[in-house]
Amino acid sequence: xxxxxxxxxxxxxxxxxxxxxxxxxxxxxxxxxxxxxxxxxxxxxxxxxxxxxxxxxxxxxxxxxxxxxxxxxxxxxxxxxxxxxxxxxxxxxxxxxxxxxxxxxxxxxxxxxxxxxxxxxxxxxxxxxxxxxxxxxxxxxxxxxxxxxxxxxxxxxxxxxxxxxxxxxxxxxxxxxxxxxxxxxxxxxxxxxxxxxxxxxxxxxxxxxxxxxxxxxxxxxxxxxxxxxxxxxxxxxxxxxxxxxxxxxxxxxxxxxxxxxxxxxxxxxxxxxxxxxxxxxxxxxxxxxxxxxxxxxxxxxxxxxxxxxxxxxxxxxxxxxxxxxxxxxxxxxxxxxxxxxxxxxxxxxxxxxxxxxxxxxxxxxxxxxxxxxxxxxxxxxxxxxxxxxxxxxxxxxxxxxxxxxxxxxxxxxxxxxxxxxxxxxxxxxxxxxxxxxxxxxxxxxxxxxxxxxx
Amino acid sequence: xxxxxxxxxxxxxxxxxxxxxxxxxxxxxxxxxxxxxxxxxxxxxxxxxxxxxxxxxxxxxxxxxxxxxxxxxxxxxxxxxxxxxxxxxxxxxxxxxxxxxxxxxxxxxxxxxxxxxxxxxxxxxxxxxxxxxxxxxxxxxxxxxxxxxxxxxxxxxxxxxxxxxxxxxxxxxxxxxxxxxxxxxxxxxxxxxxxxxxxxxxxxxxxxxxxxxxxxx
Amino acid sequence: xxxxxxxxxxxxxxxxxxxxxxxxxxxxxxxxxxxxxxxxxxxxxxxxxxxxxxxxxxxxxxxxxxxxxxxxxxxxxxxxxxxxxxxxxxxxxxxxxxxxxxxxxxxxxxxxxxxxxxxxxxxxxxxxxxxxxxxxxxxxxxxxxxxxxxxxxxxxxxxxxxxxxxxxxxxxxxxxxxxxxxxxxxxxxxxxxxxxxxxxxxxxxxxxxxxxxxxxxxxxxxxxxxxxxxxxxxxxxxxxxxxxxxxxxxxxxxxxxxxxxxxxxxxxxxxxxxxxxxxxxxxxxxxxxxxxxxxxxxxxxxxxxxxxxxxxxxxxxxxxxxx
Numbered sequence: 001x002x003x004x005x006x007x008x009x010x011x012x013x014x015x016x017x018x019x020x021x022x023x024x025x026x027x028x029x030x031x032x033x034x035x036x037x038x039x040x041x042x043x044x045x046x047x048x049x050x051x052x053x054x055x056x057x058x059x060x061x062x063x064x065x066x067x068x069x070x071x072x073x074x075x076x077x078x079x080x081x082x083x084x085x086x087x088x089x090x091x092x093x094x095x096x097x098x099x100x101x102x103x104x105x106x107x108x109x110x111x112x113x114x115x116x117x118x119x120x121x122x123x124x125x126x127x128x129x130x131x132x133x134x135x136x137x138x139x140x141x142x143x144x145x146x147x148x149x150x151x152x153x154x155x156x157x158x159x160x161x162x163x164x165x166x167x168x169x170x171x172x173x174x175x176x177x178x179x180x181x182x183x184x185x186x187x188x189x190x191x192x193x194x195x196x197x198x199x200x201x202x203x204x205x206x207x208x209x210x211x212x213x214x215x216x217x218x219x220x221x222x223x224x225x226x227x228x229x230x231x232x233x234x235x236x237x238x239x240x241x242x243x244x245x246x247x248x249x250x251x252x253x254x255x256x257x258x259x260x261x262x263x264x265x266x267x268x269x270x271x272x273x274x275x276x277x278x279x280x281x282x283x284x285x286x287x288x289x290x291x292x293x294x295x296x297x298x299x300x301x302x303x304x305x306x307x308x309x310x311x312x313x314x315x316x317x318x319x320x321x322x323x324x325x326x327x328x329x330x331x332x333x334x335x336x337x338x339x340x341x342x343x344x345x346x347x348x349x350x351x352x353x354x355x356x357x358x359x360x361x362x363x364x365x366x367x368x369x370x371x372x373x374x375x376x377x378x379x380x381x382x383x384x385x386x387x388x389x390x391x392x393x394x395x396x397x398x399x400x401x402x403x404x405x406x407x408x409x410x411x412x413x414x415x416x417x418x419x420x421x422x423x424x425x426x427x428x429x430x431x432x433x434x435x436x437x438x439x440x441x442x443x444x445x446x447x448x449x450x451x452x453x454x
Numbered sequence: 455x456x457x458x459x460x461x462x463x464x465x466x467x468x469x470x471x472x473x474x475x476x477x478x479x480x481x482x483x484x485x486x487x488x489x490x491x492x493x494x495x496x497x498x499x500x501x502x503x504x505x506x507x508x509x510x511x512x513x514x515x516x517x518x519x520x521x522x523x524x525x526x527x528x529x530x531x532x533x534x535x536x537x538x539x540x541x542x543x544x545x546x547x548x549x550x551x552x553x554x555x556x557x558x559x560x561x562x563x564x565x566x567x568x569x570x571x572x573x574x575x576x577x578x579x580x581x582x583x584x585x586x587x588x589x590x591x592x593x594x595x596x597x598x599x600x601x602x603x604x605x606x607x608x609x610x611x612x613x614x615x616x617x618x619x620x621x622x623x624x625x626x627x628x629x630x631x632x633x634x635x636x637x638x639x640x641x642x643x644x645x646x647x648x649x650x651x652x653x654x655x656x657x658x659x660x661x662x663x664x665x666x667x668x669x670x671x
Numbered sequence: 672x673x674x675x676x677x678x679x680x681x682x683x684x685x686x687x688x689x690x691x692x693x694x695x696x697x698x699x700x701x702x703x704x705x706x707x708x709x710x711x712x713x714x715x716x717x718x719x720x721x722x723x724x725x726x727x728x729x730x731x732x733x734x735x736x737x738x739x740x741x742x743x744x745x746x747x748x749x750x751x752x753x754x755x756x757x758x759x760x761x762x763x764x765x766x767x768x769x770x771x772x773x774x775x776x777x778x779x780x781x782x783x784x785x786x787x788x789x790x791x792x793x794x795x796x797x798x799x800x801x802x803x804x805x806x807x808x809x810x811x812x813x814x815x816x817x818x819x820x821x822x823x824x825x826x827x828x829x830x831x832x833x834x835x836x837x838x839x840x841x842x843x844x845x846x847x848x849x850x851x852x853x854x855x856x857x858x859x860x861x862x863x864x865x866x867x868x869x870x871x872x873x874x875x876x877x878x879x880x881x882x883x884x885x886x887x888x889x890x891x892x893x894x895x896x897x898x899x900x901x902x903x904x905x906x907x908x909x910x911x912x913x914x915x916x917x918x919x920x921x922x923x924x925x926x927x928x929x930x931x932x933x934x935x936x937x938x939x940x941x942x943x944x945x946x947x948x949x950x951x952x953x954x955x956x957x958x959x960x961x962x963x964x965x966x967x968x969x970x971x972x973x974x975x976x977x978x979x980x981x982x983x984x985x986x987x988x989x990x991x992x993x994x
Contacts, residue, residue: 202779210876211679213779213803213851218875282787283780327758327788329778331801544695547709547737547984557672557988559688560695562829597704 023057027359038432065097065390070315077106110135119156126444152184162189248301270346285333320411345421398424477657489625494526518642733979779803809852834861842902
């Protein structure tokens with residue numbers, strides 16, 4: 001598929017030229033794309049490009065490089081679960097060119113020092129832009145605001161703040177956080193989970209939990225926080241992002257908030273677009289996640305909301321865990337699922353092949369809007385001349401079976417294990433450099449460009 | 455085996471299998487009745503009368519045979535009340551081959567009201583083969599009491615003993631090959647369940663099909 | 672049947688088969704030599720991550736009466752309390768040569784994990800997992816009720832189901848593994864079940880269960896059920912606001928002396944009281960009721976051994992063919 005023009009070809013510097021021939025732009029018109037000096041030099045019918053490596057993109061869909069608003073890279077602190085290196089490799093293989101690394105590392109990313117560390121680890125790895133997320137409160141403890149300003153003006157240029165994993169449940173603290181981030185054009189990404197209603201919760205509360213005898217995580221615990229937060233965001237005129245929306249009721253509240261002009265964005269994970277709490281009947285902790293898998297009605301509502309834009313983006317909530325945290329009793333098991341390497345395929349299966357979305361909307365939900373939410377420069381841009389060359393090529397006709405042991409992430413906790421998925425990422429171009437070619441990792445970006453906020 | 459079946463073809467193997475189900479009848483209903491009558495007289499003779507006799511049938515088909523024997527004893531000696539000397543002895547839990555058999559729920563053990571202590575217990579079974587069933591029955595008996603004498607009566611002795619056990623009273627000795635199966639059918643146990651049941655009989659099944667079944671166990 | 676994890680998995684035939692086998696086991700328990708050689712040379716491990724002396728000794732007695740070797744593995748004070756995983760514990764038991772593992776665990780689904788993973792090949796018996804199920808308790812309850820109904824009707828209990836019987840289960844349904852196992856098993860056997868509890872102690876989704884639900888114990892008793900099963904109520908629930916006070920709980924949902932007086936009316940002449948134990952006298956049941964001749968509590972304990980013998984025998988004698 002790839003024809004390198006010199007021996008070092010693919011792994012050469014970003015100044016190399018690539019001619020992507022015959023790609024279907026957002027699943028529509030067939031074009032050639034010339035990539036040069038990290039930028040898209042030309043789009044259209046290109047007769048020839050001397051010295052360029054030709055990538056046969058016939059039948060492939062070209063998307064702007066994917067941007068994940070919700071990734072757990074685990075470093076620093078849990079390098080046995082994932083590192084910035086392994087997590088960003090997984091991201092590249094999944095078609096991503098940027099990820100937002102959540103703050104619940106150890107130490108927590110609640111100071112300029114930690115976010116700069118994560119940021120520089122990301123640049124050193126060179127597979128994607130690693131955009132650290134700063135904690136809202138010190139130690140995610142929900143008691144005292146973290147130094148948001150210091151993180152925002154650090155080298156990491158943090159714009160998204162979240163206590164993800166924990167809910168900023170104190171209404172006064174949440175109000176202050178929403179107000180304070182305005183000074184830095186920031187956004188608070190809320191993990192909506194009323195803690196008292198979910199003490200000890202193990203799975204969605206409903207028909208299945210009643211039978212399994214597992215303590216329930218009721219939908220209202222998510223919905224009540226979202227309802228409160230959209231009203232707070234309206235009151236203080238701030239930006240709110242809702243992480244991993246999981247219930248039909250949450251969708252209704254967000255739809256209502258948007259109709260009132262409230263500045264709220266919402267995210268859904270690939271697994272909540274497909275899987276339901278029926279899977280918990282197996283007691284296999286690979287299906288244990290927070291928020292929990294819900295019901296089929298919720299899945300339908302989430303798909304509809306993502307299609308009509310009520311839910312803006314797909315965020316993976318990629319949450320790798322060492323196998324010993326999953327090979328145990330349900331109650332003892334860690335919550336979370338890997339997702340970077342399956343997200344696009346799951347979205348294709350649940351949204352594109354079901355006719356709910358076209359590829360242009362996929363690009364919106366997985367690249368354009370996520371980069372706007374996170375204020376990521378040069379990402380989520382149109383595939384047009386002069387733009388940074390962040391491009392993902394997908395073969396929508398491919399079929400593959402998920403085998404976690406063959407993934408780049410250290411996490412083996414994919415809930416899609418053994419399932420056949422459609423769509424394969426054939427190539428990922430990160431600032432003009434192919435991090436993935438022929439569906440396999442190529443090489444990291446040789447000189448990761450400075451990452452700046454817009 | 456699989457090759458042979460393939461060579462024979464499906465239509466040819468089907469027919470002998472049908473025949474195999476009926477088998478070769480070696481004891482008719484009348485033969486069985488005569489054999490039981492003779493055994494009843496032998497029991498009385500060996501015991502020098504009806505004193506202390508208890509008949510314990512081993513499920514499933516030993517029990518109806520024990521009942522029939524008890525009636526014949528009562529017919530021969532009016533001092534005997536058939537229902538008061540007959541019982542059932544389940545040996546399921548005493549088998550040494552539990553793990554090699556499909557799980558079977560145990561049958562009830564019922565002893566006559568007089569119990570078995572110091573009695574002359576005659577164990578009754580349909581077929582004596584390896585002797586393992588009787589070994590299990592002797593163990594089961596020990597846990598229930600202490601008979602004065604234990605004897606064994608069987609309708610058929612087909613040989614191939616694996617333990618030093620022999621019957622005191624035998625309806626018929628049937629030399630068989632290990633590949634063959636001896637099939638006993640009695641009105642009490644098989645009549646209700648099997649619509650094609652006509653009358654009591656003992657048959658030998660010896661086709662290749664039976665052999666296959668034995669080996670694959 | 673390779674494992675016994677939940678009564679939901681049992682067909683009516685399976686359930687009656689277990690109860691009938693338990694009848695034969697009960698006969699052995701009446702004999703002078705209360706021992707059968709059926710499981711000689713087999714090893715049963717009682718793997719108890721939660722203290723439960725009653726259940727453990729019942730299983731221990733059952734296994735020993737079948738001549739199995741019994742290893743009691745109490746997780747407390749063992750390597751488990753030092754952080755050993757269920758997986759490592761299971762693999763240790765496999766290496767020791769356990770043929771059956773009787774597991775009691777605070778985590779719902781733990782027996783299920785043992786059964787479906789490749790950690791261990793042994794037959795797994797759920798002896799109570801979290802607030803999920805306690806299948807042998809339900810089986811002994813069904814066994815006790817079946818014998819009672821047969822005695823009243825003057826018919827043999829072997830082979831019978833529970834068609835036409837009405838059982839009222841009262842108490843903390845939300846946290847009760849006994850209630851769950853009983854709802855599935857009793858209804859599988861044809862009985863009608865009514866659950867009675869304060870709304871706070873009923874699970875969300877209970878309306879999908881094959882039983883009636885009521886908040887009113889007196890209204891449920893108006894139907895003169897064949898059995899009333901009182902569940903233990905932990906006083907700690909009061910502190911979690913499931914109910915305002917133990918006094919109010921006993922007044923509304925307890926089988927106190929006043930309610931028990933109804934048992935003297937003709938409609939209640941054959942009604943029995945079941946309780947999985949241990950009882951909290953004065954809270955969910957008065958001493959008068961608990962010590963009355965209607966109480967089957969001690970019969971339940973005795974029947975527990977027979978039922979567990981039946982389960983161990985049926986699972987372990989099937990082992991080789993299942994492997």
